[in-house]
Amino acid sequence: MIPHVDTLILGGGLTGLSTAYHLQQLGYTDYLVVEREQEPGGLCRSFQKEGFTFDYSGHLLHLHTPYGKKFVKTLLKNNLRRIKRESWVYLQNRWIPFPIQANLYALPCAISHLCAEELLQKGPSTKPHSLKAWCISSFGAGLYKHFFRPYNTKLWGISPARLTCDWCGAFIPRPTRQEVLRSLTKKPAKAWGYNTYFLYPKTGGAGALIQALTKQIRYLRLHASVTQIDLNSKTARINGTLFRFNKLVNTLPLPQFLQLLKNAPELRKLALALKAAPVLVYQVAVKGKGKKFSWIYFPDKKDPFFRVGQQSSFSPENAPKGCRSFYIELPGNLRPTKTLEKQIWNSLLQKGIITEYDEKLFSFWQKLPTAYALYDFKRASVVQAVLSKLEKQACYLAGRYGKWEYSFMETSILQGREIAKKLIG
Template sequence: MRDRKILILGAGLAGLSTAYFLEKRKITASVFEKEDFYGGLCRSYKIDGFTFDISGHLLHFRNKHSLSLIKSVLGNNLEKHKRKAYVYTFNRIIPYPFQLNFHYLPKEIFQECLSGFVKARNTGNGIKGDSFIDWSYYKFGRAITDYFMVPYNSKFWRFPLDKMHYKGIEKFIVIPGLRDVERSISGRNHKNFGYSAYFWYPKKGGIEKLVEGVARNIRSIHLNHEAKEVDLRKKIVKFRNGKEKEFDILVSTLPLPELSRILKGLPPGLKNEFDKLRWLSIVNINFSVDKNVYPGTHWIYFPDKDIPFFRVGFFHNFSSSLTPQNKGSMYVEVSYSGGNTPVSNIVTKVKNHLKKTGVIQNGIKIIRKSIDNIKYAYPIYDTNYGKSRSRILKFLSKNNIIACGRFGSWQYMSMEDVILGSKKLAARI
């Protein structure tokens, strides 16, 4: 029996991880990447002695086997951090998460949030609907929802929250109990909550050291191979450089909307399902500055609708190796949807609000900036999501195409989720 021809489209974290786990099983897969580098969004680059990632890419582990795996790849080049994050709201900075630290707000706001949360927790009624807003009112009460959950998530998702499903998102949101809130108010709660309570990050080199470590174990990676057509009947992938490859199994990490454009023989009805998919895009702006700003702080959330960015993170607090001594660097994230890129004047607006909010204080000089436009950042869980995604994946599976990764399988996934998903996929092949 001849060896099966296994092709993987995309050499980001998902594609490389799948090839890595297949290699562990003595199965060779050929990875094809359209760019002249591998890593996808899990890359780092250097400018004037500063190392930048493409927005925040941190490793969070729920599974001890995931941590062991990453340690085997990165060796000693890995460091654990206890999250130190904040929320900028009501013209002040309070500890994250909001739903545990609203006692830092003005007294009347605090009392409103507390009474609403207590009422929500003590109400025995089930959730009234399956939208994000229904879920948030059910879990947190009206005040926390109105003061933080709605403003922040409306700003982040750029999509009507009453038309967005909460499933797929809820595991990334901190849901405290009454006792947790009471202990936090009294100052006795020293526990870190949420999946991001702790994170791991390379000591040196940025997040791309992870994909470099994975790629070292893969024998067949082909760069500058952009797929232009997948012939479903002949099981052939055609590339823009003129080459063709046959496959028995095709693992696709391409965003589903991009995959739909190159599938030859796609039924019209299924094309309609692809067209229903919605996603969130992000403009990420990296800044280097001449001072170490916000020492020890990892990131800050900004729910205020008048502030253009939703989050600012500080690279130099992930690893001191990412900046020259006594210098700082940060990433600033602005979301958009529907292809309406907010690039015009966005840098000026961002700079102005970094100063207004005190992130960049008087006397601090911006040395350099770089902009990354991330077209596919997060899939949106709207009312069409479940049925459309299910029909698409079923069709792909029937045609020996396996969808993989956040964009390939169209799920909100952490880096750990992507790695574990790739491991399960490789075990099935």
């Protein structure tokens, strides 16, 4: 007989686990989470290496809703630190406080004045659609040229003219024109952005949340890879075995999920229109003391990376005493080679992020193939079309990758809760 479950949850990352947790909270246990890897957590996992704790790149808790805070505090109890962001933009050999658009005073005079003049030019009165138009209308052509264009081109792998601004609102701090101009001569009185303070586990890295959450989950199958789904017969092939289900929750990257669908040529074709911006991460551990910071943005083309975070700054437990660790994020089209490694080191040394007194202990690479859903002009309509077709077949999408959006861990927690309510309702 074919095994049967009412709700099948694909993927045991934070979103899949949150869905299962909230189903249980609602008194519902006829579900199964299937996860390909030998441990749950997806991108929110952490691991130990030679006394250091590493995340999959940095994973910090940005919690903005009372429920998100309550959820995390219930699970992590007092294993949490509250950290004040110390982040910078490295431009023209200077450390400019983040966000650059509220700290013009820290730029070389020639550039800051040009940025101010450009901002005073009257922009187009129509609503901007591209990321390029949004940046220019918000901050002026000068800041676009010196920061937003080069930084976003590195991160997304394509020109901001070919990206939409649909994701910007929550992520890019937007001081008013007056506030930008005032920052020419004066440090801003307030800190900008969604992440001025953030939470992070005292021990266990970001993965401590996953460890605590997994203890609550009753029906989780690891080493269980989904290879085919048939939404007509409501069956899924998992490690070669057929499973029946009534409802399906997908948290796998949407294009990959659509390719798993049997007898759905239209949906599989739509999958081809969804693109990702991959990220290559270089993690490194050193012995030695140095400048403390949370993360730094690097727009300059000469630097191969676009962001450097200091993992050891998030918790003293992340590195042995007297040591530091960094995650260095690079465009995903780069290949991890010795030459690239040398380029990274030279660049870090030149900026004083590491010094000649530091002893390199070890380093390793991570590849995140679908790190950012690409916000090109096709994404929104394709995702919408896919979503409405799938919901008609009791298949729900959730999470940053399942919904193919730019969102964070808190969104995974909240969407898991919403989906659980929807399934029960």
